[in-house]
Amino acid sequence: MSALPSLRFWFEYNSPYSYLAAVRVLRALEAPVSPRFAIEFRPFLLGPVFAKTSPVGPKGPVLSNPAKTRYVIRDMQRLCQREGIVYRGWPGKPKPRPVNTTAAARLTALLNACLVPADGSALPLAAQRLLARWVLDVFEAMFVHHYDVSKPEVLTALLQSRAEAWHTPLAVAPLLQELGITANPGSLVHAATTHPHTEAMVQDNTDQAIANDIFGAPFFITDDGERFWGSDRWADATAWAVNPMDLPAKL
Template identity: 25%
Template sequence: MEVEFFFGPGSRYSYLAATQIDRVAAETGARFRWRPVLSMDLTERTGGVPRSPQDPAWRTADIERWARHYGVPFKDVSGDVDWRGLALACAAAQAQGAAERFARALYKHTYAEGDPPRDGGAVLDLAVEAGLDGPHMVRALSGPAQAVYATNLEAALAAGAFGVPTFVTPDGATFWGQDRLPLLVDHLKGLGQPASPSPSISAISSAL
């Protein structure tokens, strides 16, 4: 089973979800296809607003609680960060078949250490750290990354996504938010169960 994982590099909840994907995969046997997309692009195209417009202080406290619950590090990010540029960098990595590797390295630096890449040189260093071809990454940023990102956005919209993280299962079910991971696990386990054969008419008759 392959699950589409639409994530945003600037989404703290996407980071939390990413820390749990290995566990979900182990529990369900599912594989995850990492696809970067910005939540602001989804809400702009759907004409909506973010579904969780809580006070920023409340959201930060909520994220810190979830991080403690999962036992993962979290440091909030301050200052200017080019999130769109980082989304395109993730798309460039996706063009090399390495979206997950690059995104994991990006999340580690950004939210586990509080040190996101803030310029092109830092992005290139991160790509090399993640084992990507640096020059290929630079070339992809000026061309294929735009097309890959546009394809991700259209796929997310087609699936009914309105924010990130969003998970889309093989049967088309959509789960939004890292707090829906238990429901995603239940659904995937259900998909992995063989269908129970319907009893035949003769079997029903003999049981009466």
């Protein structure tokens, strides 16, 4: 049986539209009919991307612009109500503020690496579902419950809440043995915040994002390099992944 085409899901935990995309990813993976593509998860950091592509204030292009902030929050309210998703905006009252999502991105990259098969092939569907559920847990912690995911204790509690599902995959993960990391939530979060390997994984993802001309989040990129920006391009991205269009060369 030939391998399924891949669809790389590039996301940033500070991005509300990445939250919406994560919902769509999980719904597709948990649908009664299995998707005809495999999701590859690529957590990255928008700060370095913005610094390279479009320098803005320290809060990024949305939260640095009050008018844009108000628009995005209202737009997300409309979209999420239509999708049946809870959304309460960025943490921070009365002014929304970005959260340091570095630790969450590193932990996600580490969990992803623990699930990758020994031959480096795409994650099995069950592993994709497990990781997609985790990604959505982090987004909901931010945009529904307003938890500060920069805090190790918050990430530890989130992972502990899924400990039963993660127990077997982590217990047999060769990477944790290689890095000397104990397969329990507290140790994994500590490694995410301190281990050079987890730092390098997210740095590599961020460098690849810049190299792939990614300038925002979410982005979806197919095997043939076709790029789709925004959660509203999900249907286009999945369709292209399984049946690329015959278009002229890029302008």
